[in-house]
Amino acid sequence: MDINPNLQFDHSDRHIAAQQILSYLFSDYLGSFVIHLWNDSKLRIGSDLSEFTLKIKDAGVLRDLILFRDPVRLAEAYFDGAIEVDGDFNAALGLRHYLEDLKLPLGKKLTLLMKVLFLNRYKAGRPIEFVRDGEAARDNGRETIAFHYDISNDFYRLWLDERMIYSCAYFEHPQQNLEQAQCNKLDHICRKLRLQPGESFLDIGCGWGALACWAAKHYGVHAHGITLSQSQYEHACEEVNRQHLQGRVFIELRDYRELDQAVSYDKISSIGMFEHVGIKNLPGYFSIVNRLLKPNGLFLNHGITTDESGWGNCVSSRFINRHVFPDGELETVSTIQSLMEDADFEIYDVEGLRPHYALTLRHWVHRLEKNHAKAISLVGERNYRIWRLYMTGCALQFEQGQTGIYQILAVRKNNSFPPLPLTRRDLYEP
Numbered sequence: 001m002d003i004n005p006n007l008q009f010d011h012s013d014r015h016i017a018a019q020q021i022l023s024y025l026f027s028d029y030l031g032s033f034v035i036h037l038w039n040d041s042k043l044r045i046g047s048d049l050s051e052f053t054l055k056i057k058d059a060g061v062l063r064d065l066i067l068f069r070d071p072v073r074l075a076e077a078y079f080d081g082a083i084e085v086d087g088d089f090n091a092a093l094g095l096r097h098y099l100e101d102l103k104l105p106l107g108k109k110l111t112l113l114m115k116v117l118f119l120n121r122y123k124a125g126r127p128i129e130f131v132r133d134g135e136a137a138r139d140n141g142r143e144t145i146a147f148h149y150d151i152s153n154d155f156y157r158l159w160l161d162e163r164m165i166y167s168c169a170y171f172e173h174p175q176q177n178l179e180q181a182q183c184n185k186l187d188h189i190c191r192k193l194r195l196q197p198g199e200s201f202l203d204i205g206c207g208w209g210a211l212a213c214w215a216a217k218h219y220g221v222h223a224h225g226i227t228l229s230q231s232q233y234e235h236a237c238e239e240v241n242r243q244h245l246q247g248r249v250f251i252e253l254r255d256y257r258e259l260d261q262a263v264s265y266d267k268i269s270s271i272g273m274f275e276h277v278g279i280k281n282l283p284g285y286f287s288i289v290n291r292l293l294k295p296n297g298l299f300l301n302h303g304i305t306t307d308e309s310g311w312g313n314c315v316s317s318r319f320i321n322r323h324v325f326p327d328g329e330l331e332t333v334s335t336i337q338s339l340m341e342d343a344d345f346e347i348y349d350v351e352g353l354r355p356h357y358a359l360t361l362r363h364w365v366h367r368l369e370k371n372h373a374k375a376i377s378l379v380g381e382r383n384y385r386i387w388r389l390y391m392t393g394c395a396l397q398f399e400q401g402q403t404g405i406y407q408i409l410a411v412r413k414n415n416s417f418p419p420l421p422l423t424r425r426d427l428y429e430p
Helices: 012-025 060-067 071-079 089-093 095-101 106-122 140-149 151-161 176-192 211-219 231-241 279-292 314-325 333-342 355-369 372-400
Strands: 033-036 043-046 052-056 083-088 202-203 224-228 249-253 265-271 293-306 345-352 405-411
Touching: 012 043, 012 060, 012 083, 012 151, 012 293, 033 345, 043 224, 052 089, 052 333, 060 106, 071 095, 071 202, 071 372, 083 314, 089 095, 089 372, 095 279, 140 372, 151 279, 176 211, 176 293, 176 355, 176 405, 202 211, 211 224, 211 231, 224 231, 265 279, 279 293, 279 333, 293 333, 314 372, 333 345, 333 405, 355 405, 372 405
Parallel strands: 033 052, 202 224, 202 265, 224 249, 265 293
Antiparallel strands: 033 043, 052 083, 293 405, 345 405
């Protein structure tokens, strides 16, 4: 039924209009949930076995659904408190793919918008905001890193392991606890690099210093860790002192592009850092790493990849760049390997860790939700919601195979065999 704009509506009319809008928008949704509106009316979508309840507190949310059908705007409404989610949060995130695929004929879209205009007389909608893609760009440098990592060490401490490792853990079995899985990961990296006492080791994007300290303490290397985050730098320096590793671990607040090219290292790692480099900067990044290595030196690049080449204008890229990682970009593992080969690396080992990161993220989300009150006291409700949705969404993408993560072990070519065993047996021997 079309709406005559000259008609006046009472609350029951508005209730019916809202029900009509939502019934049409979700008529093909295969799941089941309840929509609880700002006027306490409810609408059931699907069967009686509801997976979650979506509380819509603002009629502007309906307007956004009609105009944009953009999951990012729906997420932002959740951040701002215009939407609440009760029940299965994972199931609620399934609305993303439904809305991405939803098509509205122009005539029906105009009819629905007329209904929303009358709803907005009763409940003012949120203003429409148009954000230019890339307007948060920060040149892949200190400002970008500060946006993400300098939010609060105490906040990260709520949900990371005791060593403050913010990268994929390495689980021996699904029931293993996060603390042990992160120790497994540190040791796995050191074994892959075949670290030896007295060697020089560079960790690019060293985070809070866990790997540099582990490598020095357990493998006897001289470790150099660099980060662009002031908060990470301060914590890492404290860890060096706490573990009595002065003279064996050197932490520096420095961009990898500013490293002294006259200094070379036996081994280099980059763990969860190259996602910040930017696709256009990757050739230069790998070339710099290659020059920093001694001939036959080993490099381990550990990072997230995507299943489609290029970092286009999709829901994931817009959400991540706007709210989590300004300038962050992902590429396919095949492209990453090709760029490494172009930079004169020889690739020796590639290991996919997708199930491990899904497990890691589930641990992080559980810990964050468990510490909800503490989190909002540190960073506010909005930031808590951003991180909860971001990490839950990432866990789903790793579980569904839309996102991957790989450790790539490579050697700087030297016209000879690299200093590696003929088999991988040494990685798993006690």
